[in-house]
Amino acid sequence: MDRIRIRGGKPLSGRVPISGAKNAALPLMAAGLLADGPLVLTNAPDLADIATMTLLLRHHGLQVEHDKAARTLSISGSATELEAPYDIVRRMRASVLVLGPLLARHGRARVSLPGGCAIGTRPVDLHIKGLEQLGAEIEITSGYIEARAPGGKLRGARIIFPQVSVGATENLLMAACLAEGETELVNAAREPEISDLAMCLMRMGARIEGIGTDRLRVEGGATLLAATHPIVPDRIEAGTYACAAAITGGQLHLEGARLEHLGSVARVLRDAGVDVAETHTGLTVTRRNGLRGADVMTEPFPGFATDMQAQYMALMTVAEGASMITETIFENRFMHVPELMRMGARINFHGSSAIVRGVPRLSGAPVMATDLRASVSLVLAGLAAEGETIVNRVYHLDRGYESVEAKLASVGAEIERLPG
Numbered sequence: 001m002d003r004i005r006i007r008g009g010k011p012l013s014g015r016v017p018i019s020g021a022k023n024a025a026l027p028l029m030a031a032g033l034l035a036d037g038p039l040v041l042t043n044a045p046d047l048a049d050i051a052t053m054t055l056l057l058r059h060h061g062l063q064v065e066h067d068k069a070a071r072t073l074s075i076s077g078s079a080t081e082l083e084a085p086y087d088i089v090r091r092m093r094a095s096v097l098v099l100g101p102l103l104a105r106h107g108r109a110r111v112s113l114p115g116g117c118a119i120g121t122r123p124v125d126l127h128i129k130g131l132e133q134l135g136a137e138i139e140i141t142s143g144y145i146e147a148r149a150p151g152g153k154l155r156g157a158r159i160i161f162p163q164v165s166v167g168a169t170e171n172l173l174m175a176a177c178l179a180e181g182e183t184e185l186v187n188a189a190r191e192p193e194i195s196d197l198a199m200c201l202m203r204m205g206a207r208i209e210g211i212g213t214d215r216l217r218v219e220g221g222a223t224l225l226a227a228t229h230p231i232v233p234d235r236i237e238a239g240t241y242a243c244a245a246a247i248t249g250g251q252l253h254l255e256g257a258r259l260e261h262l263g264s265v266a267r268v269l270r271d272a273g274v275d276v277a278e279t280h281t282g283l284t285v286t287r288r289n290g291l292r293g294a295d296v297m298t299e300p301f302p303g304f305a306t307d308m309q310a311q312y313m314a315l316m317t318v319a320e321g322a323s324m325i326t327e328t329i330f331e332n333r334f335m336h337v338p339e340l341m342r343m344g345a346r347i348n349f350h351g352s353s354a355i356v357r358g359v360p361r362l363s364g365a366p367v368m369a370t371d372l373r374a375s376v377s378l379v380l381a382g383l384a385a386e387g388e389t390i391v392n393r394v395y396h397l398d399r400g401y402e403s404v405e406a407k408l409a410s411v412g413a414e415i416e417r418l419p420g
């Protein structure tokens with residue numbers, strides 16, 4: 001298994017191109033099931049999760065071409081196989097996003113339950129209840145969601161989500177485009193990836209109002225057609241490189257990153273003493289002086305993203321003073337804490353809150369993590385640490401960070417991949 005070796009202590013400086021967002025690309029690819037296409041997605045990142053979604057869509061009978069040099073994904077054809085098997089779904093939870101489109105278009109779907117993962121139990125009850133409100137009949141048997149639309153069609157409805165869910169909003173939004181009549185999604189997630197999906201669906205011919213708000217109205221029954229759509233830049237990748245500039249005391253220009261997509265991450269970084277400036281090509285992030293501890297609580301967008309919590313914690317390990325970090329989205333998203341502590345961090349945690357007391361310096365160590373953002377938080381810690389850090393289980397990073405070691409090396413990090 002590949003590992004990453006870092007020799008820390010070098011301030012990073014230069015330009016980092018921000019890739020298309022994994023969490024936008026995955027639902028956008030699933031939207032390819034709604035039309036014969038082709039749906040052409042530009043600014044497509046080269047990531048393990050994109051390869052998994054490609055495999056799943058091909059399994060359903062679609063043609064998917066990923067031109068990595070041109071950074072485009074072309075998706076065409078109509079599903080001939082309506083089952084999403086456990087073998088693929090277990091690799092990536094976002095596979096469940098094929099449920100709404102398959103059911104809405106073909107009147108039936110059988111999708112493996114995704115199960116939990118390292119960060120929490122992650123049920124899909126909101127996806128299922130929402131589809132039932134659109135008229136679907138759903139049973140769970142042998143670990144599969146068996147869904148049927150009576151008469152082959154879903155019917156529009158008013159769905160009030162009891163809790164904000166990114167994935168459930170996406171599944172329901174896609175299904176509603178082909179349902180008969182009007183659907184209203186109330187307390188919908190407002191993440192930029194949802195707006196990106198809605199914009200793409202509009203380009204395909206869907207009628208959606210309220211984009212960017214927590215109330216989406218969809219006039220269903222449209223026939224969706226071919227479209228070309230650019231995938232929004234990855235705000236979590238941008239936030240991660242912002243932390244890389246900050247933790248090393250350097251300056252990075254994040255090409256393509258957008259301030260409005262960082263939500264409160266930019267405000268918190270400024271509170272911690274980091275300059276975040278918007279330019280016409282992206283964001284410039286600079287740390288001139290010392291870092292200060294600043295508290296955060298994760299929340300749905302535009303609040304502080306849970307997908308930035310581990311990276312921010314790495315930053316706070318070397319800030320002056322203490323910071324309290326509270327995770328409200330996932331029940332088990334502190335798996336990076338013991339590994340950061342092995343590098344000399346001072347962290348106490350109880351339940352959903354961690355108190356981080358900054359230390360002057362971390363020290364390099366062999367570490368490993370069990371999920372994507374925890375893994376990258378260890379890379380950040382390694383960039384700031386004295387000596388050598390080896391990050392094991394690099395495959396987690398490959399799920400969501402395109403060419404992470406090449407991008408970091410190009411701005412001055414001493415980092416290399418050690419083939420396993």
Ligand SMILES: CC(=O)N[C@H]1[C@@H](OP(=O)(O)OP(=O)(O)OC[C@H]2O[C@@H](n3ccc(=O)[nH]c3=O)[C@H](O)[C@@H]2O)O[C@H](CO)[C@@H](O)[C@@H]1O
Pocket residue numbers: 022023024026093094120121122123124125126127128163164165166167168189306307329330331
């Ligand atoms: C591929 C993708 O875009 N993944 C993102 C997406 O995940 P994902 O779409 O899985 O996250 P959700 O927004 O659905 O989850 C938010 C919370 O709601 C709970 N929940 C969700 C659905 C449901 O049916 N029942 C339920 O209880 C979850 O367990 C979690 O506690 O949003 C998360 C929250 O911003 C991010 O961390 C993930 O990176």
Ligand SMILES: C=C(OP(=O)(O)O)C(=O)O
Pocket residue numbers: 023092093094117307372373400
């Ligand atoms: C948790 C994440 O992804 P997923 O929902 O695909 O597990 C993430 O991107 O940090």
